[in-house]
Amino acid sequence: MRARGVNQTGGTTTIIDVAHAAGVSTATVSRVLNGDARVNPALAARVQRAVTKLGYRPSRAARTLRTQQARVWALIIPDVSNPHFTDMVRGIEDVAYSAGYSLILCNTDADAEKERTYLELALAEHVVGVILAPTSPDPSLIEEMLSRKVSIVTVDRRISSGMLDGAFVNNVAGAEQAVDHLLARGYCHLACITGPTDTTTGRDRLDGFMSALRRNGLELDDPAFVRIGDFRESGGQREMEALLSLSVRPDAVLVANNLMTLGALKAIVAAGLEVPSDMAIVGFDDSSWNAVVHPPLTCVAQPAYDLGAESARLLLSRIDGHSGPNREVMLVPTLRIRESTAERSSATHARHTVPGIRPSVDDAGGGNGRGDGKARSPQTGAATVPTPRGATSALQNRTTRSTKGARPTR
Amino acid sequence: MRARGVNQTGGTTTIIDVAHAAGVSTATVSRVLNGDARVNPALAARVQRAVTKLGYRPSRAARTLRTQQARVWALIIPDVSNPHFTDMVRGIEDVAYSAGYSLILCNTDADAEKERTYLELALAEHVVGVILAPTSPDPSLIEEMLSRKVSIVTVDRRISSGMLDGAFVNNVAGAEQAVDHLLARGYCHLACITGPTDTTTGRDRLDGFMSALRRNGLELDDPAFVRIGDFRESGGQREMEALLSLSVRPDAVLVANNLMTLGALKAIVAAGLEVPSDMAIVGFDDSSWNAVVHPPLTCVAQPAYDLGAESARLLLSRIDGHSGPNREVMLVPTLRIRESTAERSSATHARHTVPGIRPSVDDAGGGNGRGDGKARSPQTGAATVPTPRGATSALQNRTTRSTKGARPTR
DNA sequence: TCGATTTGGGAGATCGTTTACAGATCTTCT
DNA sequence: AGAAGATCTGTAAACGATCTCCCAAATCGA
Numbered sequence: 001m002r003a004r005g006v007n008q009t010g011g012t013t014t015i016i017d018v019a020h021a022a023g024v025s026t027a028t029v030s031r032v033l034n035g036d037a038r039v040n041p042a043l044a045a046r047v048q049r050a051v052t053k054l055g056y057r058p059s060r061a062a063r064t065l066r067t068q069q070a071r072v073w074a075l076i077i078p079d080v081s082n083p084h085f086t087d088m089v090r091g092i093e094d095v096a097y098s099a100g101y102s103l104i105l106c107n108t109d110a111d112a113e114k115e116r117t118y119l120e121l122a123l124a125e126h127v128v129g130v131i132l133a134p135t136s137p138d139p140s141l142i143e144e145m146l147s148r149k150v151s152i153v154t155v156d157r158r159i160s161s162g163m164l165d166g167a168f169v170n171n172v173a174g175a176e177q178a179v180d181h182l183l184a185r186g187y188c189h190l191a192c193i194t195g196p197t198d199t200t201t202g203r204d205r206l207d208g209f210m211s212a213l214r215r216n217g218l219e220l221d222d223p224a225f226v227r228i229g230d231f232r233e234s235g236g237q238r239e240m241e242a243l244l245s246l247s248v249r250p251d252a253v254l255v256a257n258n259l260m261t262l263g264a265l266k267a268i269v270a271a272g273l274e275v276p277s278d279m280a281i282v283g284f285d286d287s288s289w290n291a292v293v294h295p296p297l298t299c300v301a302q303p304a305y306d307l308g309a310e311s312a313r314l315l316l317s318r319i320d321g322h323s324g325p326n327r328e329v330m331l332v333p334t335l336r337i338r339e340s341t342a343e344r345s346s347a348t349h350a351r352h353t354v355p356g357i358r359p360s361v362d363d364a365g366g367g368n369g370r371g372d373g374k375a376r377s378p379q380t381g382a383a384t385v386p387t388p389r390g391a392t393s394a395l396q397n398r399t400t401r402s403t404k405g406a407r408p409t410r
Numbered sequence: 411m412r413a414r415g416v417n418q419t420g421g422t423t424t425i426i427d428v429a430h431a432a433g434v435s436t437a438t439v440s441r442v443l444n445g446d447a448r449v450n451p452a453l454a455a456r457v458q459r460a461v462t463k464l465g466y467r468p469s470r471a472a473r474t475l476r477t478q479q480a481r482v483w484a485l486i487i488p489d490v491s492n493p494h495f496t497d498m499v500r501g502i503e504d505v506a507y508s509a510g511y512s513l514i515l516c517n518t519d520a521d522a523e524k525e526r527t528y529l530e531l532a533l534a535e536h537v538v539g540v541i542l543a544p545t546s547p548d549p550s551l552i553e554e555m556l557s558r559k560v561s562i563v564t565v566d567r568r569i570s571s572g573m574l575d576g577a578f579v580n581n582v583a584g585a586e587q588a589v590d591h592l593l594a595r596g597y598c599h600l601a602c603i604t605g606p607t608d609t610t611t612g613r614d615r616l617d618g619f620m621s622a623l624r625r626n627g628l629e630l631d632d633p634a635f636v637r638i639g640d641f642r643e644s645g646g647q648r649e650m651e652a653l654l655s656l657s658v659r660p661d662a663v664l665v666a667n668n669l670m671t672l673g674a675l676k677a678i679v680a681a682g683l684e685v686p687s688d689m690a691i692v693g694f695d696d697s698s699w700n701a702v703v704h705p706p707l708t709c710v711a712q713p714a715y716d717l718g719a720e721s722a723r724l725l726l727s728r729i730d731g732h733s734g735p736n737r738e739v740m741l742v743p744t745l746r747i748r749e750s751t752a753e754r755s756s757a758t759h760a761r762h763t764v765p766g767i768r769p770s771v772d773d774a775g776g777g778n779g780r781g782d783g784k785a786r787s788p789q790t791g792a793a794t795v796p797t798p799r800g801a802t803s804a805l806q807n808r809t810t811r812s813t814k815g816a817r818p819t820r
Numbered sequence: 821t822c823g824a825t826t827t828g829g830g831a832g833a834t835c836g837t838t839t840a841c842a843g844a845t846c847t848t849c850t
Numbered sequence: 851a852g853a854a855g856a857t858c859t860g861t862a863a864a865c866g867a868t869c870t871c872c873c874a875a876a877t878c879g880a
Binding site for chain 1: 422465467468469470471472474475478480482485490491493496497499500503507512513514515516517524530531533534535536558643669672675676679697698699701702703704705
Binding site: 012014015016026027030031034058059060061062063064065066067 | 867
């Protein structure tokens, strides 16, 4: 045995050790490990035996250095503690795991600087793919990625240039649907707490809100009825307090994500007011608590898990060499109606009948209890309404079905 | 210029390019980059200029291969979509980021096989550290880690052998406190929905529950009052349904984590019952929705962010060479009292007065609204009670204070 | 039987760093 | 002035895989 050949204590066992043990060259070991067909089965078996006997584990670093490609994805998202993103992460993790990739978790806090740092890290780590829920990414870094053949897809939020694959939810349609529902339920002084306007989610939800108002022949009662929040609980609370302090208040509000909805709700409770009699609420994101808060919250539910899974599949297909035009998978949100938007009963406001809009949706009430286990996503205690107009579905080659691949354990 | 020296399109710019551009050797460049003091300032400046001009980024893979150490931690947790763990992750991420480490996210679904796979991955990736919230880890892999000088700490859950550094919450004390509170509030037929008994969290919370009963001279009304759940929403719902279907029901229940509490609550609502009049609830984990569900939930709040941050600091110190005896940081949970455990009013059960226990806590009601922003963790609308007996604090060298390092943005 | 073709396997270069070692230069002291 | 340190800087050998060559053996055809 040669000096280096022995699996000496402390030293990692390398491909050389295996080669010696099996009496072959390192090249052969590598071939066996990588499934190169043209190697004698007898030899291959011997190698395999040596591998298991020595407990050999190839060094990822060496492989990465040689192939210039790490079997790793960078996952760059604004907030790991937001359930919307963690559900996405679950979808991504499941797909990545079964395809043999691991994930580097990058939490940007919606901070451009951290985002930049993490993009650079991805480059330095030679990751083979990046999944980005962008805040305000440096275009030059994106370009460098592409020129270096790093696959990159966006998720949840579009990047301004729109030149990447991505998986999104139709936020405009979701917001429009929410507004239609509020109007149908008799609310007519609508406000909106949206997210930062440098995110497409923040913009699109506001756009949908405004366009639905216009389509129904309405105007904003007061410019102050549009509030720009920060997608965080504190922001939702702050903006709701602002709305409540107006001399003439809205009678309903669309809040553009789950955390802000929670904050808004807290502000209302703190002010001693009631939902929906003093203020109706439609939130975005159907978080698990929505059905048991007081009152249960009507919301635009996003298929977050599938959003993640779809983006991961887009990435996989790019990594596997697909080089067609850019693809955008647009998933359809669902309005889940609960009590925070119960029919307006008060006589103070005349019932506002919107021309051309009939209350197309009826509250089918409770039912369908449990269902988080392995099931898809029937949430508890809500009437479910698929988005009516399929409109903006900009995908090509790929349908928006979100069935493929059952979701494990969870 | 030599053939390889030029930053040719497609080729990554390497340390050699920088060396050429700056007119020095690669060794010098490396020294400058790694902050080796003994290099001429003038040269160093030239190198730095070349680095920025060429946009040079060192290859992590090469560095890892050479040093046998990736500046990466593996973060192995059971469930990324559980807010308790994501809050922990936030704490870990913050510490890791500012120390220049990146995280590989490993989601095990409490599945031993996935856990094993990920531990092997950590080994193959040459990660320098592992943070593990264990389910049922393979001891031989742990030992291999240690013998390979990979630092490893546990968090949230203890590993049976107890031979690793770790950060935990005093679950026994938390559960005891919850029971004392329920008894003080007049409930005397107590049940417990705990987690899998192969997790220390599941066991400890049940232990605390039982020991507090005993200490107060009580027995379990019915063996079926102890339910083993799975820490998931569906499990909580299922076990609560089981409790509700008993001929003689408990009048209060301690539920051992946030998701199961949600499930349990849904089961109660679905059965048309009321909290707390039909069934009082104390949960574990103070998730953001606890204050706005109906009714607001009393819970044992865990400092999840700090739990993560502490474990990360333990890991850092090991990586930095600390080699003392094992350290366990034990954090103190806090009982937050809300309406799900309002004073028992019904006359059907005689008011059970527990000897030696006086209702030491008064419901101080609302107040203190917003406070998630950059603030520490004052939660909304709850009376806060620190654990009385500091008991099991097994740490050495290190206090349990959890102040160091302000928590950014969130 | 011999040459041509196929097939399997080994030698060794290579990926981009770090770092032990050896020079080279400059002080400083006797 | 010469020797002995003290400082820097460069040379080149790793680190552990992959993969291109290239050679040896085996197979085949005539």
